[in-house]
Amino acid sequence: MEFNKNKIDFNEISLNIKRRYYKFIGIGSGRIVYDLENGYVVKVANNNKGIAQNKTEYKISLSDNTNLFAKILDVSENFKYLVMEKAIKIKDIFYVWKYFNVKNNKELYQVKELQNISSIYGLLLIDLRRPVNWGMLNGRPVIIDYGYTNEVRRRYYMHPLLRLLRK
Numbered sequence: 001m002e003f004n005k006n007k008i009d010f011n012e013i014s015l016n017i018k019r020r021y022y023k024f025i026g027i028g029s030g031r032i033v034y035d036l037e038n039g040y041v042v043k044v045a046n047n048n049k050g051i052a053q054n055k056t057e058y059k060i061s062l063s064d065n066t067n068l069f070a071k072i073l074d075v076s077e078n079f080k081y082l083v084m085e086k087a088i089k090i091k092d093i094f095y096v097w098k099y100f101n102v103k104n105n106k107e108l109y110q111v112k113e114l115q116n117i118s119s120i121y122g123l124l125l126i127d128l129r130r131p132v133n134w135g136m137l138n139g140r141p142v143i144i145d146y147g148y149t150n151e152v153r154r155r156y157y158m159h160p161l162l163r164l165l166r167k
């Protein structure tokens with residue numbers, strides 16, 4: 001599928017998924033990811049957690065200018081489908097350490113740019129120690145799973161009673 005920028009046909013994507021046309025890449029707690037084979041992936045939300053994460057990632061991508069995140073091309077109106085740049089899997093967090101010039105995760109958490117995005121968007125710094133949350137794009141590590149913010153965690157992952165206590 002060739003992309004005419006700003007004109008992604010989400011009906012076609014949805015149909016292609018039903019036809020099992022795209023290669024499966026991965027699955028998380030709320031989304032299934034397929035390869036669109038044009039440099040992009042589609043993240044398909046299959047519950048309200050997935051919708052919340054698609055919404056959050058889209059919001060962050062719109063306002064961010066750090067190049068630390070894989071960029072989002074578009075999202076469907078209902079936030080079920082989100083099209084993101086495809087990154088190459090990172091097998092070891094060592095590649096992220098190398099890029100930021102640090103020797104371990106403790107030093108990684110001290111990197112100013114990462115502290116900044118963590119505090120601006122409510123991302124958990126410790127999540128960045130997991131290589132699955134990163135990918136390589138144009139030779140640089142980028143964050144590919146950034147929908148799991150404090151807000152999303154509180155609203156969709158926390159036990160309702162705990163949530164009340166935290167209010």
Ligand SMILES: Nc1ncnc2c1ncn2[C@@H]1O[C@H](COP(=O)(O)OP(=O)(O)O)[C@@H](O)[C@H]1O
Pocket residue numbers: 025026027028029030031032033041043050053070084085086087088089132133135144145146147
């Ligand atoms: N931009 C991307 N490029 C390549 N693979 C990706 C990308 N985004 C996600 N994936 C793959 O899909 C898996 C699930 O996506 P993820 O964003 O982690 O979903 P969830 O937020 O539901 O956990 C990831 O672990 C990763 O292997």
Ligand SMILES: [Mg+2]
Pocket residue numbers: 028029145
């Ligand atoms: Mg994930």
